Amino acid sequence: MTRILSRKQFLAGLSALGAGAALTGPGRGEVAAADRQAAQGVTEEAANFVVATRYEDLPPELIELGKKHILDAVGLAIAGEKAESGPIVRRYLGDLGVLTGPATILGTGLQAGPRFAAFANGVAIHADDFDDTQLAVAKDRVYGLLTHPTVPTLPAALAVSESLGRSGRDFMLAYHLGLEVTTKLAEAIAPRSYEGGFHSTSMCGVFGSAVCAGKLRGLDAKQLRNAFGAAGAEASGLRENFGTMTKPFQAGHGAEAGIVAVDLAALGWTAAEDIFEAKRGFFAAFGGGWDPGAIADKFGKPWSLLSPGVSIKPYPSGSLTHPAMDVMAALIAQHGIRAQDVAQVRVGTNRQMLNTLIHHRPKTGLQAKFSMEYCMAVLLVLGKAGLGQFQDDIVGRPDLQDMVGRVDFYNNPEADAAGADKMRSYVEVRAADGRTFSGQGDFARGSPQKPMSFDDEVGKFQGCAEFAGLPRSKADRIVTAVQNLETVADMRSVFPGMFV
Structure with a gap:
């Protein structure tokens, strides 16, 4: 049975935990010991999972499935630069004087510092609302409204990989870890968060971005917990902005803000180290409660991309x-x-x-x-x-x-x-x-129930590239590069010069 802690139950339980008392609430009875333990350590568990996981720990089928989602996002970033928001973002970054740096703004001949490239790519990937969508497990969670998990994570993983000259394996590991933390947070937070109007893609995705950047920069678990705390201060997004440029802005903000949090944590910045489960933390403030059973001891067990899966969109709409x-x-x-x-x-x-x-x-x-x-x-x-x-x-x-x-x-x-x-x-x-x-x-093409093959995704990618005017020869080179990411020694060799 799904266990949702109301805000009242959760806060009351936290005060009781120090004395070893049971976490209780009206009409609920005693909460299991596993729940009490979860309430004390989810942030720490997430950080330890990220720090400890190696590329060799990723299941082969996860790696291959991830390539399909990576190619999907790259194609959407290329097409998204043609949206009305594209020129505005480029002008904004130009006015800031930040269009110099090691990280590629996909679909353009421009490069920028990691945080700014991640912002631009996040906006572009989400501009057409054509990007992948997390599926729900519990019946009280809304299918299709949990997150778009790749949009805040891939831009961060790509930008930091390029800035540090990391390998394709490093890039894929960071991406999968970021997506896993994002999706588990979205599955655990109480449904009130979505129903009340929060945009979960940016709200949860900022932590996925921090995971990507933190893993690539080699943060230890304590630094990563501080990065999570700082990222929590930037968690945001409102569903009332759906149907405007601000919906993709929210996704881009999540991709950027996670990198900023990691940059600060690497310099010694401090923040709440229990931001997920704290009595005034993420789950309490944004959800009014959460389900420890959906996240405690669940990271990578199974990987969300494998089960229940993440849907690839067949149409550029919600x-x-x-x-x-x-x-x-x-x-x-x-x-x-x-x-x-x-x-x-x-x-x-x-x-x-x-x-x-x-x-x-x-x-x-x-x-x-x-x-x-x-x-x-x-x-x-x-x-x-x-x-x-x-x-x-x-x-x-x-x-x-x-x-x-x-x-x-x-x-x-x-x-x-x-x-x-x-x-x-x-x-x-x-x-x-x-x-x-x-x-x-009940389910559309591209869902795990009706999955797209890699060839199907190549067709979608080629359509996005054609829409953006990218020559077929360059589009084919990108497909080949994504298919062989594990052989890439330096991510700086993949995209620069591809869009000029």
Whole structure:
């Protein structure tokens, strides 16, 4: 059974722990000894795990799966530099005078110091909301709303690897450790955090960034705990910013801030060394509680990327739209449905999906990514939903806006009953002639239940590279480099000069 500590229970329990008393709460009974131990040492456990883990400890299947997610993020960074936020970020960094340094800003001919390159790459990877998505285990955790775990971690791992001349193995180890800590934190914090409006990608991802930078810089466990404390002061992000440039800003901030925390800790900076479990720490402040059973003695047991897995997106929109989009695409293909024949579309989901897909009449490409109505409309009207279909001028087309108005997005109690760990979506298309076509989906292509192969990911990467105008020869070289990362002696040899 999942054990969630309310804030009241948690604080009361901490004060009792010193005297060896049980951690209790109203209607809960005595908490197991394992929970009491977890409440005392999760930050220390995370730091020790990071310091002790070697590349040789990574399962071979984890390494190979990670390459798929790394290639995915690199392609998204290249494409993301073409988003409206790209030139703004580059001008911002130029005005700061920081466009000199050892770390690559992917998709550009620019380099910067590690923290600034990580910020730019984090923004770019998340700009199109096309990056990978953590899956939930417990039914009270929201599938697709835990984190986008690669976006705050890979930029940090890449930037620090390049700045220090680390190997491809060092880079992959740091990336996997950062992703593992990020995902375990997101799984453990109480669901109130997501429901209340915190953006978990940046809120949890700042610690993953610190893991990457700390591992590569060789911090010991005490230094890393101080880095976690400093990173906790930068943990942030609000879901109300979804559909604006500030959503990817939040991801980029998480990637940058973790590096800053490590840079300071390496110089002797101090912070709370129990920031995760402290009575005024991360879990209490952001979640109002947490589930020790989801994180205590769980790092690498199993690795989250292996189980329950992390989904690779088939469409550049919020992952909660994807099962319904797959169902709609299948209905169109099976029945030859044409937009002009559609009277109404109904999409029923759980309430958490309605709480996130908040743009019901989108006017911009960013808003359209968080609009179930638009995602249905664009498939019906244009027959595809790629990067080119989530641009402002396309979203504003009268025929698309008309179809958006015919889509009814509602809460279906049966979807609620299926659990928030699924994206249960009921799709019904009503034709003007009275015919009705319907389907149901829980998981989309790219999820562990319907995984993409590496070749599938290469196709997605090539599409991103083509969208950004990167020559095919250079795109092919990047694919080969990622496939053979374990043979790379110095990460500075991989990307510099690739984008000029």
